[in-house]
Amino acid sequence: MNLNIEIDSGSGFCNGVIRAVREAEKNLKKKQPLYSLGAIVHNNSELQRLEKEGLSIIDINTMGTMKEGTVLIRAHGEPPSTYALAKERGIELIDCTCPVVLKLQESIRNTYRQITERKNGGQIVIFGKENHAEVNGLVGQVDSDAAVVDIIQGGQPLFKGMEKIDFNRPVYIFSQTTKDPEEYGRICTHIRERMRNKEELHIFNTICRQVAGRHANLAGFAKRHDFILFVSGPDSSNGKVLYELCRSINSRSYHIQNVTEIDTSLFYSGASVGICGATSTPKWQLEEVAGYLSKL
Numbered sequence: 001m002n003l004n005i006e007i008d009s010g011s012g013f014c015n016g017v018i019r020a021v022r023e024a025e026k027n028l029k030k031k032q033p034l035y036s037l038g039a040i041v042h043n044n045s046e047l048q049r050l051e052k053e054g055l056s057i058i059d060i061n062t063m064g065t066m067k068e069g070t071v072l073i074r075a076h077g078e079p080p081s082t083y084a085l086a087k088e089r090g091i092e093l094i095d096c097t098c099p100v101v102l103k104l105q106e107s108i109r110n111t112y113r114q115i116t117e118r119k120n121g122g123q124i125v126i127f128g129k130e131n132h133a134e135v136n137g138l139v140g141q142v143d144s145d146a147a148v149v150d151i152i153q154g155g156q157p158l159f160k161g162m163e164k165i166d167f168n169r170p171v172y173i174f175s176q177t178t179k180d181p182e183e184y185g186r187i188c189t190h191i192r193e194r195m196r197n198k199e200e201l202h203i204f205n206t207i208c209r210q211v212a213g214r215h216a217n218l219a220g221f222a223k224r225h226d227f228i229l230f231v232s233g234p235d236s237s238n239g240k241v242l243y244e245l246c247r248s249i250n251s252r253s254y255h256i257q258n259v260t261e262i263d264t265s266l267f268y269s270g271a272s273v274g275i276c277g278a279t280s281t282p283k284w285q286l287e288e289v290a291g292y293l294s295k296l
């Protein structure tokens, strides 16, 4: 069919995921049981590959029944209660929390300490997806004394969780690392408009720089192709955000999990097809899609 195919050079695993997957591979070579607390990466193909090498995914309830063993903490991080449980059960942890997430957790802890020492010191607000692993880890830093807010996109954007904020008190807002920078700006503006004293909104710029950079690059990439194939797992929140970005710029953007979901009837000879993905999409999967298209 002669398609012009380009893989987005900025797509592929982010540094945090690369580090966690490398650690898993290194430890799997020891041929001892290795458990990951939650999916190490939100990508089924990559998970299946690691499972074949011996990685088992467990949840916190299963971890609570273990008597020993080695558990890997993924890049999203965990609340302090998980570390306490591991200690209690004699479980060895391989902590792959991304350094960017660790810094964010520390910043939330420090801010919380400072504001609780002051009278009417304010409240912690986290812009993120409720019950997402990273958000659970962040909320756990302050014993759940934080309001989680989000934006639900539709005809009209809906600001979720606003009832949890006391607009008469200072607000210290942090973002989950993989959120859309534009949406973060929008929700901060909305909160500021409702606050009694607008000077009392303190915004922490905590979106991961790798993610923020991808937004800008991907916008240009989506614009210059006739078609976009966006590859990511269904549970990747970063994947949802980046795919929506592509679709808002190029209406011929299609979300796929793997090559079996490609509708080849869409393409015509000479069309340009851009292939890109989330921070949890491995490079080999993007190359697999490119290889498939080149044979059409």
Ligand code: SF4
Pocket (backbone or CB within 6 Å): 014, 015, 016, 017, 075, 076, 098, 099, 100, 101, 177, 178, 208, 209, 210, 211, 279
């Ligand atoms: S997106 Fe950024 S903060 Fe999150 S794991 Fe990847 S590198 Fe770390």
